[in-house]
Amino acid sequence: MYQNxxxxxxxxxxxxxxxxxxxxxMQLIKSLYNSKVQLVLFDKHNYHTFQPLLYQxxxxxxxxxxxxxxxxxxxxxxPDFYFRMAEVNHIHPEKNTISTTxxxxxxxxxxxxxxxxxxxxxxxxxxxxxxxxKQIPQALDLRSHMLQNFEKAVLESDQEEQEALKNIVIVGxxxxxxxxxxxxxxxxxxxLPRDYPELDLKNMRIYLIEATSRLLGTMSEHASKKASxxxxxxxxxxxxxxxxxxxxxxxxxxxxxxxxxSKVLIWAAGVKGNIIDGLRPEAIQNSRILVDAYNRVxxxxxxxxxxxxxxxxxxxHPKGHPMVAPVAIEQGKLLAKNLIRMVEEGKQLQPFKxxxxxxxATIGRNRAVVDFPGGIRFGGFFAWLIWMFVHLFxxxxxxxxxVILANWIWNYFTYDRGTRLIIRPYIKFDHEEVERE
Amino acid sequence: MYQNxxxxxxxxxxxxxxxxxxxxxMQLIKSLYNSKVQLVLFDKHNYHTFQPLLYQxxxxxxxxxxxxxxxxxxxxxxPDFYFRMAEVNHIHPEKNTISTTxxxxxxxxxxxxxxxxxxxxxxxxxxxxxxxxKQIPQALDLRSHMLQNFEKAVLESDQEEQEALKNIVIVGxxxxxxxxxxxxxxxxxxxLPRDYPELDLKNMRIYLIEATSRLLGTMSEHASKKASxxxxxxxxxxxxxxxxxxxxxxxxxxxxxxxxxSKVLIWAAGVKGNIIDGLRPEAIQNSRILVDAYNRVxxxxxxxxxxxxxxxxxxxHPKGHPMVAPVAIEQGKLLAKNLIRMVEEGKQLQPFKxxxxxxxATIGRNRAVVDFPGGIRFGGFFAWLIWMFVHLFxxxxxxxxxVILANWIWNYFTYDRGTRLIIRPYIKFDHEEVERE
Numbered sequence: 001m002y003q004n005x006x007x008x009x010x011x012x013x014x015x016x017x018x019x020x021x022x023x024x025x026m027q028l029i030k031s032l033y034n035s036k037v038q039l040v041l042f043d044k045h046n047y048h049t050f051q052p053l054l055y056q057x058x059x060x061x062x063x064x065x066x067x068x069x070x071x072x073x074x075x076x077x078x079p080d081f082y083f084r085m086a087e088v089n090h091i092h093p094e095k096n097t098i099s100t101t102x103x104x105x106x107x108x109x110x111x112x113x114x115x116x117x118x119x120x121x122x123x124x125x126x127x128x129x130x131x132x133x134k135q136i137p138q139a140l141d142l143r144s145h146m147l148q149n150f151e152k153a154v155l156e157s158d159q160e161e162q163e164a165l166k167n168i169v170i171v172g173x174x175x176x177x178x179x180x181x182x183x184x185x186x187x188x189x190x191x192l193p194r195d196y197p198e199l200d201l202k203n204m205r206i207y208l209i210e211a212t213s214r215l216l217g218t219m220s221e222h223a224s225k226k227a228s229x230x231x232x233x234x235x236x237x238x239x240x241x242x243x244x245x246x247x248x249x250x251x252x253x254x255x256x257x258x259x260x261x262s263k264v265l266i267w268a269a270g271v272k273g274n275i276i277d278g279l280r281p282e283a284i285q286n287s288r289i290l291v292d293a294y295n296r297v298x299x300x301x302x303x304x305x306x307x308x309x310x311x312x313x314x315x316x317h318p319k320g321h322p323m324v325a326p327v328a329i330e331q332g333k334l335l336a337k338n339l340i341r342m343v344e345e346g347k348q349l350q351p352f353k354x355x356x357x358x359x360x361a362t363i364g365r366n367r368a369v370v371d372f373p374g375g376i377r378f379g380g381f382f383a384w385l386i387w388m389f390v391h392l393f394x395x396x397x398x399x400x401x402x403v404i405l406a407n408w409i410w411n412y413f414t415y416d417r418g419t420r421l422i423i424r425p426y427i428k429f430d431h432e433e434v435e436r437e
Numbered sequence: 438m439y440q441n442x443x444x445x446x447x448x449x450x451x452x453x454x455x456x457x458x459x460x461x462x463m464q465l466i467k468s469l470y471n472s473k474v475q476l477v478l479f480d481k482h483n484y485h486t487f488q489p490l491l492y493q494x495x496x497x498x499x500x501x502x503x504x505x506x507x508x509x510x511x512x513x514x515x516p517d518f519y520f521r522m523a524e525v526n527h528i529h530p531e532k533n534t535i536s537t538t539x540x541x542x543x544x545x546x547x548x549x550x551x552x553x554x555x556x557x558x559x560x561x562x563x564x565x566x567x568x569x570x571k572q573i574p575q576a577l578d579l580r581s582h583m584l585q586n587f588e589k590a591v592l593e594s595d596q597e598e599q600e601a602l603k604n605i606v607i608v609g610x611x612x613x614x615x616x617x618x619x620x621x622x623x624x625x626x627x628x629l630p631r632d633y634p635e636l637d638l639k640n641m642r643i644y645l646i647e648a649t650s651r652l653l654g655t656m657s658e659h660a661s662k663k664a665s666x667x668x669x670x671x672x673x674x675x676x677x678x679x680x681x682x683x684x685x686x687x688x689x690x691x692x693x694x695x696x697x698x699s700k701v702l703i704w705a706a707g708v709k710g711n712i713i714d715g716l717r718p719e720a721i722q723n724s725r726i727l728v729d730a731y732n733r734v735x736x737x738x739x740x741x742x743x744x745x746x747x748x749x750x751x752x753x754h755p756k757g758h759p760m761v762a763p764v765a766i767e768q769g770k771l772l773a774k775n776l777i778r779m780v781e782e783g784k785q786l787q788p789f790k791x792x793x794x795x796x797x798a799t800i801g802r803n804r805a806v807v808d809f810p811g812g813i814r815f816g817g818f819f820a821w822l823i824w825m826f827v828h829l830f831x832x833x834x835x836x837x838x839x840v841i842l843a844n845w846i847w848n849y850f851t852y853d854r855g856t857r858l859i860i861r862p863y864i865k866f867d868h869e870e871v872e873r874e
Contacts, residue, residue, distance in 0.1 A: 007592050046584060046588065046858065063500040065858060072632040073631070076634075155521075402844075407840065420507045422522070
């Protein structure tokens with residue numbers, strides 16, 4: 001029997017509906033693949049995105065396809081598995097259904113794993129004019145926009161206008177912010193001078209603005225200090241303790257009235273959970289969903305949330321766990337086990353315990369910072385090797401590993417970035433829109 | 438001294454303006470890199486496209502970035518070289534200038550190397566609803582469209598509608614048509630059944646329609662026969678001696694009234710020269726520019742045309758040379774020599790002589806056909822190895838070679854296609870448009 005447009009058969013196995021094919025959702029489904037449930041996955045993309053390397057796509061170091069893996073392929077081993085490319089708009093806990101862009105579906109268990117989105121903290125001008133960095137189309141947009149600015153800069157004889165086209169402002173001193181700043185510093189140092197001999201790149205500025213007093217706030221003081229040093233090596237100008245108030249597409253205005261001239265603002269200053277309507281308001285706090293130690297959403301028996309969107313508040317983590325991939329993956333694994341316990345065995349559930357394996361961030365070639373548990377902290381070349389190894393090891397799919405390795409070897413030895421392509425469905429010139437062909 | 442918005446300095450070296458960074462234009466500039474001329478290149482993309490592998494991008498076998506090379510990077514060794522990303526709209530031979538989307542520029546020598554575009558032979562319904570395959574954005578569009586059709590097919594309970602979503606019609610039995618048909622045959626056989634276990638793929642049809650009585654009309658009878666056999670192995674249905682009359686996006690109508698139901702029509706039935714306004718009408722024939730044995734446009738001393746857009750009519754080639762990459766490359770090389778002779782030495786020019794090194798086409802894994810000069814003709818696995826070697830060897834850039842090799846090895850041993858991603862700037866669902874984030 002098929003239900004409405006979603007066309008998913010009703011069987012006598014309990015149905016687990018998963019919203020989101022990110023780190024958490026994908027891991028959950030993989031871990032459930034041979035259990036006695038029907039799995040239904042919703043995602044608005046047909047691929048999983050390896051977000052930690054998105055910044056390399058935006059800065060022409062990697063092709064988008066290298067950090068994406070088709071969801072159907074990853075999960076094709078699951079026998080009773082259905083993927084639907086759609087967005088989920090509403091949850092109806094009272095009747096155990098969800099509304100999606102393709103119709104309604106009922107669930108026995110619902111797992112919300114749809115991650116986080118860019119947080120503009122209500123600032124409309126920034127939301128309208130800045131570039132976020134959470135999804136592949138955004139990274140491609142940013143790449144094309146920056147390269148087009150340089151194509152425009154060679155045409156510009158007005159000095160001020162030319163500088164605005166060359167300058168880049170990054171807001172947010174977390175891992176994304178510093179990694180993109182480091183990659184842009186490398187571009188400025190090694191690639192742009194060869195591509196644009198016509199331009200004076202000495203007066204190109206890359207600014208990194210952070211609202212607090214240090215970079216990498218979630219890592220050690222040692223890591224913050226090292227990161228600042230490395231960024232200075234790549235001539236990134238750090239602006240600490242400053243908030244951005246306004247951005248009109250050309251001029252960044254800080255809270256203290258200072259202005260910076262730039263036609264690109266990369267917004268990496270914060271994320272918030274992707275909240276879907278329909279849960280009781282008590283279950284939502286600071287745009288995250290409150291869950292218990294079993295990732296069960298507060299007040300429900302059959303709705304779970306994992307990863308960035310879930311806040312498992314405890315004494316040790318008063319604001320919930322950090323919004324990073326390892327938490328999502330571990331929660332996905334454990335929830336799979338717990339679901340099997342519930343469905344197949346009726347056993348006691350296991351509570352989640354997060355073992356922090358450490359944090360890493362890289363800043364340009366040969367440089368990274370590492371915080372390992374037990375106070376092991378270091379930076380430099382060896383940290384960078386670890387960073388590369390961990391990322392290459394973590395990315396889904398052997399093809400992706402091969403392609404990324406090929407690119408990294410190439411980029412390393414040639415100081416080049418092979419993928420600086422302006423690919424847009426319609427090629428936009430300054431003054432007119434030219435159609436394909 | 439700078440001229441208008443194009444911002445190109447006037448020097449005392451003669452200025453050679455090249456329109457188009459394809460095989461011909463790129464080769465010309467490379468061959469001129471240390472000569473005493475100023476080089477200005479116009480292209481509407483900032484990258485060179487390796488068109489022979491476009492069909493692999495469209496069929497999820499390769500990432501787009503693997504077959505594109507940034508033009509600034511390829512040509513960065515030329516000291517007096519300017520690239521401008523713009524379209525050229527008009528040539529004014531009477532005043533030695535061109536009009537571009539960025540302004541006017543004068544030239545001492547003009548080289549038209551802007552290739553060919555899809556020829557719809559005036560059929561509006563086909564132009565509006567079919568997918569051409571000449572540029573990277575088109576290949577990405579086609580890839581996304583075909584994958585989205587399959588995502589829709591799993592939702593469809595109406596049998597006829599579902600078949601229209603699964604079926605694919607290719608028009609044109611030249612190299613592009615048969616290569617894309619072979620690649621789609623492979624997808625149908627090896628990839629789609631794993632991705633879409635819900636769908637019955639036995640009643641998915643891939644049609645290849647050719648207006649003449651045989652495939653690969655420019656190659657030997659032997660190659661045509663082999664190609665037909667190979668396509669049948671991949672269950673591609675051949676329709677010969679038939680013209681397509683109409684296509685409304687769902688139903689293909691042939692001249693004899695037959696209809697085929699398909700939501701994808703790939704149009705590879707013909708190309709024509711990209712003609713820019715302004716040349717004397719006598720210089721244009723059948724949408725190509727008539728040139729003499731030195732690639733000089735008929736009736737002009739300082740305007741040249743090379744590659745697909747040029748027709749060098751002779752007894753041996755009454756319609757001009759075939760519109761293929763090797764002709765463009767050889768003409769680019771020779772014209773570079775001749776320009777140096779003109780500018781630097783005032784010597785006699787050398788006429789173009791085309792040495793045909795043979796033709797190749799591949800049809801799915803392990804199968805290709807080869808025509809070598811001297812009547813050496815064969816097909817099969819060895820021909821396929823030659824095809825791969827020639828393409829890998831020809832593609833620009835070592836990074837691209839590495840990435841393509843990695844993909845091919847992966848695709849070969851896993852029967853997989855790693856890049857089946859639906860990446861669009863805006864994700865379109867059937868019934869609504871959802872914005873990014």
